[in-house]
Amino acid sequence: MPAGIEARVAELLQPYAGRPSELIQALHRVQGVLGHLPLEVQKAVARVLGVPPSQVHEVVTFYHFFRTQPVGKHVIRLCLGTACYVRGAGRVLDALREELGVDLGGTSADGLFTLEGVRCLGACGLAPVMMVDEEVYGRLTPGRARDILRGLRRG
Numbered sequence: 001m002p003a004g005i006e007a008r009v010a011e012l013l014q015p016y017a018g019r020p021s022e023l024i025q026a027l028h029r030v031q032g033v034l035g036h037l038p039l040e041v042q043k044a045v046a047r048v049l050g051v052p053p054s055q056v057h058e059v060v061t062f063y064h065f066f067r068t069q070p071v072g073k074h075v076i077r078l079c080l081g082t083a084c085y086v087r088g089a090g091r092v093l094d095a096l097r098e099e100l101g102v103d104l105g106g107t108s109a110d111g112l113f114t115l116e117g118v119r120c121l122g123a124c125g126l127a128p129v130m131m132v133d134e135e136v137y138g139r140l141t142p143g144r145a146r147d148i149l150r151g152l153r154r155g
């Protein structure tokens with residue numbers, strides 16, 4: 001493990017050192033600063049908190065809000081919940097996949113977009129819905145979803 005990462009994680013997790021019950025909070029803190037939680041970071045977290053690395057890995061892979069891969073500049077969360085799905089989220093997903101050249105969980109080659117699927121964004125009345133970063137976009141069509149991405153690309 002690179003010494004720099006180990007030291008950085010130890011520094012970030014000083015308040016949680018030796019406190020296994022704080023694992024989730026500790027992971028949030030590290031991800032908030034480093035952006036994602038690759039294996040070497042998970043091992044460093046395990047060492048600082050005093051929990052088995054396998055337990056850290058289980059938690060990271062169980063919760064959808066933890067990431068093991070770097071994310072793009074913009075994170076797209078497309079709702080694949082029932083209300084959105086019956087109103088065409090599948091076709092929107094196809095358009096986003098094609099536009100970005102990635103599948104769910106992937107980041108576009110230009111590093112601009114990460115595409116994620118979520119269960120429900122709590123805006124079912126606007127179905128189908130996606131969020132890009134903190135912005136909510138409702139009543140999507142495949143064409144509108146593409147236009148939104150193109151607009152963001154242009155900055």
Ligand code: FES
Nearest residue numbers: 079081084121124
């Ligand atoms: S099912 Fe999509 S916002 Fe609720």
